[in-house]
Amino acid sequence: MSVIEPGPRYRLPARPGLGWGSSIMIEIWDMWFPSMGATGTSYARSRVDSAAAGDRLLVHAAPPKLDVVVRDDDGKVIAEGRGLERHQPGPMSFLVRSEGEISLEDGWPSENDLGRLVILPGGEAGILTSWWHADDRSEWRWRVEFWNHV
Numbered sequence: 320m321s322v323i324e325p326g327p328r329y330r331l332p333a334r335p336g337l338g339w340g341s342s343i344m345i346e347i348w349d350m351w352f353p354s355m356g357a358t359g360t361s362y363a364r365s366r367v368d369s370a371a372a373g374d375r376l377l378v379h380a381a382p383p384k385l386d387v388v389v390r391d392d393d394g395k396v397i398a399e400g401r402g403l404e405r406h407q408p409g410p411m412s413f414l415v416r417s418e419g420e421i422s423l424e425d426g427w428p429s430e431n432d433l434g435r436l437v438i439l440p441g442g443e444a445g446i447l448t449s450w451w452h453a454d455d456r457s458e459w460r461w462r463v464e465f466w467n468h469v
Contacts, residue, residue: 348376363439373435399419412425413426434448
């Protein structure tokens with residue numbers, strides 16, 4: 320068993336302040352757990368670079384049902400998925416964007432997913448830098464890199 324090392328998908332700038340500027344397009348990924356309580360509850364709300372989000376990202380420990388709305392920085396809805404359901408247990412799910420729609424895919428990260436954005440419960444977002452899981456999927460180990468700039 321080996322640990323998968325970081326891939327080329329998305330790299331943060333080598334030094335804070337470089338590579339980031341007014342040209343960054345921000346998206347707000349708003350995830351809602353509709354089956355909790357009388358009217359549902361927020362699962363995660365994250366402001367991320369649209370290049371990092373891309374058309375496929377990971378969400379950690381997604382609830383059994385999820386509503387997802389993606390907005391641009393002005394609040395305009397650019398993609399959404401309602402009533403998305405998990406069908407398999409596991410620590411990660413994929414959110415896939417296609418032509419303004421979001422779908423959820425069950426699955427486990429692979430080497431191809433290193434460098435992919437991961438949104439955690441509550442909305443913290445980072446880049447998956449390593450992943451390993453046992454063949455029987457009874458255990459896993461992973462690392463996520465976080466970087467903030469204010």
